[in-house]
Amino acid sequence: MVNPYLIHPATIVEKIRESDDINTYRLQLVDEQVRARFRFAAGQFNMVYLFGVGEVAISIVSDPDEPAFLDHTIRIVGRVTKGIAELKSGDVLGIRGPFGQGWPLDEARGRPVVIVTGGLGCAPVVGAIESIFRRRTHYGPVKILHGVKTPHDLLYRERFDAWRHVPDTEVLLTSDQPDKAWHHHVGVVTELFEQVSIDPATSIVLMCGPEIMMRLGVPILMRRGIPATAIYVSLERHMECGIGLCGHCQMGPYFLCKDGPVMRYDRVAQWLGRVGV
Amino acid sequence: MADDNLRILPAAHLQRLLDTLCVRGYRTVAPTARDGAVVWETIRSVADLPIGWRDRQEPGCYRLEQTGAQEIFGIVHGPQSLKPFVFAPREPLLQIERSKDGFTARSTVPPSEKVAVIGTRACDLAGLVIQDRIFLKETYQDSYYAARREGLFVVAVNCTRALATCFCSSMDTGPRAHNSFDLALTEVDDQLLVEAGSIAGQEVLSDLFLPPAPESLVAEAAKRIDACARSQVRRLERSRLPSALYDAHAHPRWDTVAGRCLACTNCTMVCPTCFCHAVEETPDLSQQQTTHVRLWDSCFTQEHGYIHGKNIRPTIKDRYRMWLTHKLASWIDQFGISGCVGCGRCITWCPVGIDLTEELPALLTPSEQQSVINRQQEASGG
Numbered sequence: 272m273v274n275p276y277l278i279h280p281a282t283i284v285e286k287i288r289e290s291d292d293i294n295t296y297r298l299q300l301v302d303e304q305v306r307a308r309f310r311f312a313a314g315q316f317n318m319v320y321l322f323g324v325g326e327v328a329i330s331i332v333s334d335p336d337e338p339a340f341l342d343h344t345i346r347i348v349g350r351v352t353k354g355i356a357e358l359k360s361g362d363v364l365g366i367r368g369p370f371g372q373g374w375p376l377d378e379a380r381g382r383p384v385v386i387v388t389g390g391l392g393c394a395p396v397v398g399a400i401e402s403i404f405r406r407r408t409h410y411g412p413v414k415i416l417h418g419v420k421t422p423h424d425l426l427y428r429e430r431f432d433a434w435r436h437v438p439d440t441e442v443l444l445t446s447d448q449p450d451k452a453w454h455h456h457v458g459v460v461t462e463l464f465e466q467v468s469i470d471p472a473t474s475i476v477l478m479c480g481p482e483i484m485m486r487l488g489v490p491i492l493m494r495r496g497i498p499a500t501a502i503y504v505s506l507e508r509h510m511e512c513g514i515g516l517c518g519h520c521q522m523g524p525y526f527l528c529k530d531g532p533v534m535r536y537d538r539v540a541q542w543l544g545r546v547g548v
Numbered sequence: 549m550a551d552d553n554l555r556i557l558p559a560a561h562l563q564r565l566l567d568t569l570c571v572r573g574y575r576t577v578a579p580t581a582r583d584g585a586v587v588w589e590t591i592r593s594v595a596d597l598p599i600g601w602r603d604r605q606e607p608g609c610y611r612l613e614q615t616g617a618q619e620i621f622g623i624v625h626g627p628q629s630l631k632p633f634v635f636a637p638r639e640p641l642l643q644i645e646r647s648k649d650g651f652t653a654r655s656t657v658p659p660s661e662k663v664a665v666i667g668t669r670a671c672d673l674a675g676l677v678i679q680d681r682i683f684l685k686e687t688y689q690d691s692y693y694a695a696r697r698e699g700l701f702v703v704a705v706n707c708t709r710a711l712a713t714c715f716c717s718s719m720d721t722g723p724r725a726h727n728s729f730d731l732a733l734t735e736v737d738d739q740l741l742v743e744a745g746s747i748a749g750q751e752v753l754s755d756l757f758l759p760p761a762p763e764s765l766v767a768e769a770a771k772r773i774d775a776c777a778r779s780q781v782r783r784l785e786r787s788r789l790p791s792a793l794y795d796a797h798a799h800p801r802w803d804t805v806a807g808r809c810l811a812c813t814n815c816t817m818v819c820p821t822c823f824c825h826a827v828e829e830t831p832d833l834s835q836q837q838t839t840h841v842r843l844w845d846s847c848f849t850q851e852h853g854y855i856h857g858k859n860i861r862p863t864i865k866d867r868y869r870m871w872l873t874h875k876l877a878s879w880i881d882q883f884g885i886s887g888c889v890g891c892g893r894c895i896t897w898c899p900v901g902i903d904l905t906e907e908l909p910a911l912l913t914p915s916e917q918q919s920v921i922n923r924q925q926e927a928s929g930g
Contacts, residue, residue, distance in 0.1 A: 274655045274657065274691050275688045276641045276655070276840070277642065277653060277655055278642060278644070278653045279653070280649045280650040280651055280652075282650070301649045301650065302649075322644065322646065322650070322651050322831075322838065323829060323831035323835055323838045324829055325827070325828075325829045346856075348856035349856060363649065363650025363651065364650075365650075365651065365653070507855060508855060508860065509852075509853070509854055509855045509860075511825070511826055511827045511845075512825075512827065514687065514688040515687060515688065516682070516683070516686075516688070516690065516825070517824060517826065517827065517842075517845070518823060518824030518825070518845070518847065518852075519824070519845075519852060519853075521870075521874065521878070523794070523878055524881030524882055526882070529687055541794075545797060547853075547860065547861045547863070547865070547866030547867075547870060548797075548870075
């Protein structure tokens with residue numbers, strides 16, 4: 272019987288500073304056999320472990336086609352993430368995973384893809400974008416709409432710049448508290464919907480960010496004719512086990528760690544925005 | 549024709565069952581009276597059982613009372629269900645040591661121990677079946693639970709007396725033990741009707757060389773169990789679940805019950821099916837070794853709904869609603885079965901006596917406020 276609680280050591284091969292409180296850690300599993308077996312889908316997450324402190328659920332942001340390296344972008348928000356921030360290249364973290372349901376990249380094949388993200392919410396979808404662009408011809412036009420509070424919060428700048436040059440791809444950025452150097456849209460991400468044409472009948476939407484963005488954004492998209500069944504959202508709750516047993520990540524009837532974190536909108540519409548759910 | 553699985557054992561000879569289980573390598577565990585309540589203890593002698601005692605349970609009240617009779621299984625249940633035997637309240641998952649690779653993690657799955665639990669009630673057996681489903685039959689199998697479950701031998705006792713807090717008959721979980729037991733006993737005055745429910749149970753039964761149960765005993769046992777079912781004063785109307793409880797999300801009754809609830813977590817700790825747990829790291833002082841431990845958690849704690857910078861369920865109202873909605877409604881969507889077995893422990897052990905069989909019907913009755921909204925919607929054709 273495989274023990275899903277077993278933690279595997281993984282070396283930090285590179286630590287990339289994204290901002291004052293956010294770093295991306297490129298991890299490589301130490302055990303060669305474990306590494307060779309490790310496969311993941313874009314949108315899945317790992318439980319990342321700091322020796323003697325504990326675990327946190329963090330999405331894998333790297334390209335699923337290169338599973339030898341596992342990138343995790345981690346903001347300092349608590350005890351574990353604060354400890355992780357003190358580590359450097361060559362130090363060792365732990366990993367168990369991958370867990371959860373990723374983005375519906377098979378279903379998206381042949382269709383226009385609209386990606387809507389807010390803040391650090393772009394992290395779980397980065398792997399999906401890389402995966403789509405690796406097989407660019409298999410997908411229709413791609414529109415990436417990304418909102419940040421301040422320009423300082425814009426992570427992965429080089430990637431967004433690079434994605435602009437991918438054929439048949441639009442990248443639109445917005446900030447609601449811009450500085451003088453900001454030359455993109457000013458406002459919230461839902462305002463970007465008006466700047467792009469979306470074919471409601473064929474498009475698929477991947478959405479990730481604060482729940483408020485989904486609650487406000489999805490109805491706008493649905494008014495434009497996109498069915499709820501073509502909208503996917505990645506949701507976040509506290510997780511301690513990652514395998515649907517600890518009970519913390521429930522949203523209505525779902526365990527977001529195993530039924531999600533990526534959920535088709537029509538399945539969670541009734542629960543999103545309900546107080547205390 | 550006498551059922552081969554049904555045998556008769558004089559109540560005065562119950563020690564033979566204990567001895568047989570010991571010979572077969574089982575640690576025998578049974579209810580014993582301690583500090584005014586009943587707890588599971590390892591026993592070797594029938595004399596350790598709380599013979600002649602009964603429990604009286606009411607909302608927020610648990611009392612042991614001496615009856616003067618020689619009843620062996622007069623006590624229905626204490627605060628503990630079977631849950632602690634399979635899903636340990638606190639259990640190490642991993643032992644982790646620093647090493648040249650950074651660290652080495654080792655599973656601490658316990659060795660399977662043969663434990664015979666004598667005196668399990670039908671409700672708790674139903675709770676065990678639910679926990680089996682959660683820990684063994686979903687996407688991931690829990691090795692720790694599996695190891696403990698493997699060695700468990702259940703001697704059930706069919707109930708012939710209901711407590712004021714019991715409502716198993718409306719949950720279809722009792723008072724007769726349905727399945728998943730190894731042996732089931734029914735105490736009829738000075739006789740025990742013994743039934744085997746598994747191969748392991750049949751083996752123990754054959755070691756005992758008991759005569760077949762006379763039909764009169766079988767009939768009398770059935771009569772008493774039926775009477776017990778009929779005597780239950782509480783019930784839970786389940787026909788409109790889960791959807792009706794989902795629809796009651798904004799019901800003002802949640803405020804009323806939250807005004808009484810202390811968020812003490814008692815209901816979740818005594819519940820035979822609650823499975824929430826936390827994972828904790830307990831390093832030694834040298835920071836060279838650490839134990840990764842899981843321990844029972846409760847959706848009534850402040851931390852349960854915490855996510856960085858925000859608490860999903862900051863109020864007691866949110867938490868009580870989470871618990872009851874999960875137990876009675878979303879559990880059905882998750883596992884195809886209710887999370888409540890009707891044991892009534894959450895009613896008894898609630899310090900303020902909150903009674904879910906009272907809360908549910910109140911929550912499913914449209915509030916005056918909601919009725920007004922509904923009438924307005926109907927009037928406007930909405």
